[in-house]
Amino acid sequence: MRQRKGRLRLFVGTEIPVAVMVAFALLPWLWMMLSSIRPERELTTSPILLMPQTLTLVHHITLLSRTSFGQSLLDSLIVATGAVSLGLALAVPAAYAFSRFRFRFRNYLRAQFLVINMFPVVMLILPLFILMRQYGLLDTYFALIIGHGTFTLPFSIWLLTSYFEGIPQELDQAAMIDGATRMQALIRVVLPLAIPGVVAVGIYMFIASWNEYLFALMLAGREVRTVTVALQLFIGENQIQWGLLMAGGTLVSLPATFLFLFAQKRLVGGLTGGAVKG
Amino acid sequence: MVSIRRWATPWLFLAPALLVTALIVLLPVANALWLSLHDVVLFRPKVRPFIGLANYVRALGDPVFWESLRHSIVWVVAAVSLQFAVGFAGALLLNRTFAWRGIARALIVVPWALPSVIIGLIWTWMLDFNLGVLNVLGVRLGLLSASVPWLAQLDTAMAGVILAIVWQGFPFFAITLLAGLQAIPDEHYEAAEIDGAGMVQQFWHITVPGLAEVIVTSLLLRMIWVANSLDLILVMTGGGPGTATQTLPLHAFLTAWSGGNYGQGSALAVILTLVLLGIVGIMLWRRRET
Numbered sequence: 118m119r120q121r122k123g124r125l126r127l128f129v130g131t132e133i134p135v136a137v138m139v140a141f142a143l144l145p146w147l148w149m150m151l152s153s154i155r156p157e158r159e160l161t162t163s164p165i166l167l168m169p170q171t172l173t174l175v176h177h178i179t180l181l182s183r184t185s186f187g188q189s190l191l192d193s194l195i196v197a198t199g200a201v202s203l204g205l206a207l208a209v210p211a212a213y214a215f216s217r218f219r220f221r222f223r224n225y226l227r228a229q230f231l232v233i234n235m236f237p238v239v240m241l242i243l244p245l246f247i248l249m250r251q252y253g254l255l256d257t258y259f260a261l262i263i264g265h266g267t268f269t270l271p272f273s274i275w276l277l278t279s280y281f282e283g284i285p286q287e288l289d290q291a292a293m294i295d296g297a298t299r300m301q302a303l304i305r306v307v308l309p310l311a312i313p314g315v316v317a318v319g320i321y322m323f324i325a326s327w328n329e330y331l332f333a334l335m336l337a338g339r340e341v342r343t344v345t346v347a348l349q350l351f352i353g354e355n356q357i358q359w360g361l362l363m364a365g366g367t368l369v370s371l372p373a374t375f376l377f378l379f380a381q382k383r384l385v386g387g388l389t390g391g392a393v394k395g
Numbered sequence: 396m397v398s399i400r401r402w403a404t405p406w407l408f409l410a411p412a413l414l415v416t417a418l419i420v421l422l423p424v425a426n427a428l429w430l431s432l433h434d435v436v437l438f439r440p441k442v443r444p445f446i447g448l449a450n451y452v453r454a455l456g457d458p459v460f461w462e463s464l465r466h467s468i469v470w471v472v473a474a475v476s477l478q479f480a481v482g483f484a485g486a487l488l489l490n491r492t493f494a495w496r497g498i499a500r501a502l503i504v505v506p507w508a509l510p511s512v513i514i515g516l517i518w519t520w521m522l523d524f525n526l527g528v529l530n531v532l533g534v535r536l537g538l539l540s541a542s543v544p545w546l547a548q549l550d551t552a553m554a555g556v557i558l559a560i561v562w563q564g565f566p567f568f569a570i571t572l573l574a575g576l577q578a579i580p581d582e583h584y585e586a587a588e589i590d591g592a593g594m595v596q597q598f599w600h601i602t603v604p605g606l607a608e609v610i611v612t613s614l615l616l617r618m619i620w621v622a623n624s625l626d627l628i629l630v631m632t633g634g635g636p637g638t639a640t641q642t643l644p645l646h647a648f649l650t651a652w653s654g655g656n657y658g659q660g661s662a663l664a665v666i667l668t669l670v671l672l673g674i675v676g677i678m679l680w681r682r683r684e685t
Contacts, residue, residue, distance in 0.1 A: 131491045135499050138485050142503045145562060148528060149517045163525040164534070164542075207412040214408035226409070233420050235671060237623040239644045240664035243651050244426030245419070267419040270412060299404060328510035330626045335652075345512040349630070359520060366513045377508035378501055 153363035176364035189347035196261045200326040203266035212277030260336040265326035280314030317383035430661035437655030450662035463646035477561045482568025490576045507566040515630030518559035552639045575609035
């Protein structure tokens with residue numbers, strides 16, 4: 118009797134509110150995906166029916182065969198992959214230095230990297246635009262890769278430093294006694310052990326670049342057009358093509374969401390570690 | 396020789412990151428400061444006379460600036476406090492024990508992984524006057540007497556964009572506060588229970604003090620982020636209708652971009668940065684005092 122009462126209390130007091138919260142988190146996203154597979158006539162009938170009458174892939178097919186969205190997916194993939202490569206190439210050695218050496222300005226620099234996040238993007242974007250126009254870099258993969266690869270650095274370095282600190286220094290020293298240089302110790306000894314952390318940080322960089330809008334809009338947009346910018350093209354002056362928009366939104370959000378769910382545990386651990394430590 | 400090498404090694408490892416950061420962040424910051432002191436407009440790129448603080452004076456004399464500042468305050472206060480409230484409730488719920496807790500914890504984070512552009516699209520679609528599902532549900536449940544053009548009306552547009560950013564940001568608080576909750580030792584609650592403290596007393600005397608540090612840090616991080624963010628509003632309303640949803644960063648962006656006035660746009664961006672630095676500085680200073 119008492120057990121049943123406890124079960125009921127758990128259900129009403131905890132499980133139902135949690136279900137409501139999960140529904141709040143997921144339903145808007147699911148509604149977009151559902152809208153993307155409904156025929157045009159259902160998307161233009163007001164008021165919209167909650168339950169679809171028919172399902173179709175027509176918007177997804179049109180999007181990929183009749184528009185340049187396929188190319189945009191490719192552009193986003195190139196930019197994000199480039200940003201991950203550049204970002205890791207910069208963040209791994211920096212994090213290694215923070216975790217292995219005690220040097221002047223160390224704590225100061227670590228904090229400064231976080232202060233960088235305080236500068237509004239709107240303040241950086243205009244000078245960057247002017248600068249890149251001067252050197253003919255606008256609308257190139259390079260412009261977006263270097264932009265995306267840099268603004269994720271503070272958090273990435275923060276995360277990687279804490280992963281590296283979990284790997285005993287004695288391992289590096291043993292390798293160096295055997296004749297390895299510092300760089301070799303990092304690449305051959307520390308990095309293989311830190312792979313899970315490096316992968317998580319890489320995924321974070323990928324998602325951040327894949328999702329980014331302002332840099333992609335301002336520093337590129339014609340020759341190199343990432344998905345977040347491309348989506349805006351379906352919003353016309355007088356008419357919004359909801360079917361194509363919803364299909365595009367679905368195709369863009371799925372990879373990011375799956376990657377995030379995959380890396381979530383490590384990322385959240387590192388993030389909250391940072392927040393808890395202050 | 397050895398000592399120079401010892402000294403130089405960490406800097407060699409740091410150099411690439413520092414160099415690129417200087418190039419992509421510090422150089423533009425310096426550049427923005429320079430621009431803000433000069434009369435630089437798009438249609439006259441060759442002539443860029445130094446005009447001192449005239450851009451700042453003009454920006455501060457413009458009523459649109461003060462309106463944008465007011466909107467920014469509403470935007471930050473409403474967005475951050477609602478995100479915090481929903482996220483805190485979520486953290487407290489997810490801290491309890493039930494069978495599908497792991498799944499719930501993973502799924503709740505989904506909005507946070509989505510691009511702002513798509514979040515803007517989703518909520519524009521759901522708030523649409525003719526086709527929005529929220530209008531349909533609202534009317535059917537008797538909450539609304541008729542469909543409301545949420546994003547096209549002066550007095551409801553801000554509420555619409557705030558709803559979208561609350562959805563985007565509440566998972567951040569849920570997850571950070573949950574981690575904070577899990578760091579509070581169970582013994583504290585057990586001891587309180589023995590002393591006869593009820594649920595409410597336990598909440599105020601153990602949970603809140605135990606979380607204080609996490610709460611301050613997460614609020615600060617989130618506040619900076621929300622104050623600087625403009626993509627969601629840009630996508631949903633572009634600052635409109637009129638200037639009803641125009642916040643400070645958006646005002647700076649539009650002045651530079653649509654207005655072609657780089658100097659004034661930069662001055663506005665610098666003002667935004669200074670306001671933020673000031674607020675964060677005061678918060679950190681007061682925290683040190685107590």
